[in-house]
Amino acid sequence: MPTGLLLLNLGTPEAPTTSAVRRYLREFLSDPRVLDIPGIPRAILLNLVILPFRPKQSAHAYRQVWDADRGSPLMYHSRDLTAAVTEKLGPSWHVELAMRYGSPSIATAMVGLQRALCDRVVVLPLFPQYASSSTGTAIARVLDLAKHQWNVPALAVINQFHDDPGFLGAFEAVARPALAAAGADHVLFSFHGLPVRQILKSDPTHDRCFAASDCCDRLANPSCYRAQSFATARALASRLGLAAGAWSVCFQSRLGRIPWIEPHTDVVIDELAKKGVKRVAVICPAFVADCLETIEEIGMRARAQFKAAGGEELVLVPSLNSSPAWVDAVVAMAQQHGHKSLPIVA
Secondary structure (H helix, E strand, O other): OOEEEEEEEOOOOOOOOHHHHHHHHHHHHOOOOOOOOOHHHHHHHHHHHHOOOHHHHHHHHHHHHOEOOOEOHHHHHHHHHHHHHHHHHOOOEEEEEEEOOOOOEHHHHHHHHHHOOOOEEEEEEOOOOOOHHHHHHHHHHHHHHHOOOOOOOEEEEOOOOOOOHHHHHHHHHHHHHHHHHHOOOEEEEEEEOOEHHHHHHOOOOOOOOOOOOOHHHOOOOOOOHHHHHHHHHHHHHHHOOOOOOOEEEEEEOOOOOOOEOOOEHHHHHHHHHHOOOOEEEEEOOOOOOOOHHHHHHHHHHHHHHHHHOOOOEEEEOOOOOOOHHHHHHHHHHHHHHHOOOEEOOO
């Protein structure tokens, strides 16, 4: 029987249209792990504040990155990765790709693994740093579906790989030539942001996260997304030989008026320009595939912002996508965990 590998990403609208984006956002933001407020306030915020306005704005952004032939970058890069990993693993494995929201669904992928008679399945959410709103919700959905199968599959779950040598080596391989070509004065490691309250929820002792200004200089809370992000950045800076002061960490994509983890990418970009930094390169190690948040938010909007503030150039370093080193890293993680599958009790 083959071993299964389930690759999971967040998802993408089916088209860069207002109606398609609205359907996607409705599913995405209805998840209590994403919009983590009580049900009635969440419904009011979603239906009266977000969905009447946000889909049109987001659809415009998606049109900036949509490929006429291949569609959403997140989708086609994920499919390319799946195809390359499938070829590399060979016939003793069966690989499925699924999105937490939208298509292809996790439910469909689970059926595919079942029909392939996989005796165990490695579950790999493609989010290097653990967050309940990404990794957590993807794993929870897999477990919920698995427990309802008559033959409950044995699963090995990889819930983070922020310090995995293969992952770090793959980003180094992509970033090194890009940085050499960019001639940057400063390197930004920009991670997706999270509300502060979600970081606090990740701390079971309630006394480690934000207990000190330097708490993320170490993994005091091993489940802390912010601390894992800083650990990834430190490891990559070391591998790339970046001098102290020549790089920094920031967090992008904040929404609303509630506190989000800092420093904020848009604020840091303006500060760098004011300090006289002329050329910036941005690496986004929370994303293993280029998508709206990398191409449009950083490669387009952040670039325009930096130049408007007085900088000369801001360059987006490509993500891992289906680069050979990343394919090898995914294969290695799958093989490492393929024999460690643990049964789930329904």
